[in-house]
Amino acid sequence: MAQTYEVIESKTFSAVTSVTFTSIPQTYTDLVLIVNSLAYYASTTYLTGAIRVGASNTLDTASNYTDTMSYSDGVTGNSGSTRSGSTTDFRYLEIPATPTDAGVRGSWICHFLNYSNSTTYKSILFQTSAINTANSTISMRMGIGSHITTDVINTIQVKNNDSTNFYSSTATLYGIKAA
Amino acid sequence: MSPILGIMASQGAGTRGSSFESIQTITVGSGGSSAITFTSIPQTYAHLQLRGIVRTNRTGGDDTVSMRFNSDTASNYADHVNYGNGATAAAYAETTQTRITIFGEVYSLTQAPNVFAPAVVDILDYASTNKYKTIRSINGAEGGSATTATSSQIRLHSGLWFNSTITGITSITIFSDYGTLVSEYSTIALYGIRAA
Numbered sequence: 275m276a277q278t279y280e281v282i283e284s285k286t287f288s289a290v291t292s293v294t295f296t297s298i299p300q301t302y303t304d305l306v307l308i309v310n311s312l313a314y315y316a317s318t319t320y321l322t323g324a325i326r327v328g329a330s331n332t333l334d335t336a337s338n339y340t341d342t343m344s345y346s347d348g349v350t351g352n353s354g355s356t357r358s359g360s361t362t363d364f365r366y367l368e369i370p371a372t373p374t375d376a377g378v379r380g381s382w383i384c385h386f387l388n389y390s391n392s393t394t395y396k397s398i399l400f401q402t403s404a405i406n407t408a409n410s411t412i413s414m415r416m417g418i419g420s421h422i423t424t425d426v427i428n429t430i431q432v433k434n435n436d437s438t439n440f441y442s443s444t445a446t447l448y449g450i451k452a453a
Numbered sequence: 454m455s456p457i458l459g460i461m462a463s464q465g466a467g468t469r470g471s472s473f474e475s476i477q478t479i480t481v482g483s484g485g486s487s488a489i490t491f492t493s494i495p496q497t498y499a500h501l502q503l504r505g506i507v508r509t510n511r512t513g514g515d516d517t518v519s520m521r522f523n524s525d526t527a528s529n530y531a532d533h534v535n536y537g538n539g540a541t542a543a544a545y546a547e548t549t550q551t552r553i554t555i556f557g558e559v560y561s562l563t564q565a566p567n568v569f570a571p572a573v574v575d576i577l578d579y580a581s582t583n584k585y586k587t588i589r590s591i592n593g594a595e596g597g598s599a600t601t602a603t604s605s606q607i608r609l610h611s612g613l614w615f616n617s618t619i620t621g622i623t624s625i626t627i628f629s630d631y632g633t634l635v636s637e638y639s640t641i642a643l644y645g646i647r648a649a
C-alpha cells in the first residue's frame with residue numbers, strides 16, 4: 275500500500291529566531307507540523323511562538339491572519355480564551371524558556387487542513403503543551419487560525435515572536451495524502 | 454512507536470509505511486449534499502480518523518455538523534465539550550442525543566464565503582464488539598474580519614455512542630444540524646490506523 279502519512283522534511287535548529295519550510299509539495303491533502311522547542315531566557319518561563327505561511331516560497335507578512343485560542347495553565351486551574359484578528363501571523367503558540375537547557379521542551383501539533391486548494395481560506399488547528407520543571411505559569415493550549423486568503427500554502431515559518439533564539443529545537447513537517 | 458491515539462499515532466506513522474491509510478475521501482460537489490456518508494468501512498484497523506473542512510447552507514445563524522454511526526438515529530449518543538470563543542472558556546455536556554457533534558461552530562451563509570470549519574476526529578477502537586465507542590474531535594471556526602469575536606471558536610469534543618447492541622462501526626453519516634445541505638467544496642477524508 276502506498277504511504278499515506280509521510281515525512282516531508284525535518285529540521286533541527288539552534289541560535290535562530292525562526293526556521294522556514296519552503297517548496298512544500300502540493301500533492302498532499304493535509305499537513306501536520308510537529309515542533310519541539312526551547313528558548314534560553316532568564317526573565318520569564320515562556321515566550322511567544324508563532325507561525326507564518328505563504329505561497330510561491332514567499333511568506334505572507336500582511337495582516338491576513340486571525341486566531342482564537344483557549345488555554346489552561348495547569349497550576350491554579352485557570353483557563354480562558356483570547357482572539358486576535360488581522361494580525362501578521364498565528365501568534366498563540368508557546369515556547370518554554372529557561373536560562374539553560376534543563377531538558378525542557380514545548381510541543382506543538384499543528385494541522386493545516388486542505389492547504390493546497392485555491393478556493394477556501396486555509397485553516398490551522400493547533401494544540402500546544404509547555405511546562406517547565408517548576409510547573410509554573412506556562413500552559414496547554416488549543417487554537418484555530420485562519421489565513422484570510424485563498425492562496426495555497428507552500429511555505430511555513432516557525433517563529434519566536436520575542437526575537438529570542440530557539441535552542442536545540444526540532445520541527446518536522448508531515449504530509450497526509452487522501453485517496 | 455505503537456499507534457494508540459490518532460494524532461499521536463500520526464506522528465509515528467510516517468516511518469511505518471502502511472500504519473496510517475487512506476480509506477475514502479468525499480468532496481461535496483455543486484449544489485451541496487444532504488450528507489457525507491462513508492459506508493462499508495473495513496473492520497481491519499485499530500482506529501479511524503476523520504479530517505476535513507465543512508460549510509453548510511444554513512442562513513439563520515451559525516450551524517453545527519454532527520455524525521451518526523451505522524444509521525442509528527436513536528438517543529444513543531452523548532458528548533462533552535470544552536471551548537473558547539476568544540473571550541471566555543467554557544464547557545458543557547449533552548446526554549441522550551441522537552448524534553455526536555464534531556463540528557461545533559460552522560459559519561452561516563451570511564458570513565465570509567471562503568471560510569470553512571476544520572476538524573480532526575479520532576474514533577477509537579471502532580471495530581470492537583464489546584465496548585461502547587468513544588470519539589474525540591478538535592474543531593472550530595475562525596474567519597477573520599467578517600466574523601465577530603464570539604463566533605470564532607476553538608473546541609474540543611468527546612463523544613460516546615452507547616447503543617445497547619454493540620457492533621463495530623461500519624458506516625458514518627455526517628450532516629448539518631440546522632441547515633439542509635453540506636455545501637460545495639466541503640471535503641472529509643477517512644483514514645484507518647493500524648496497530649502492530
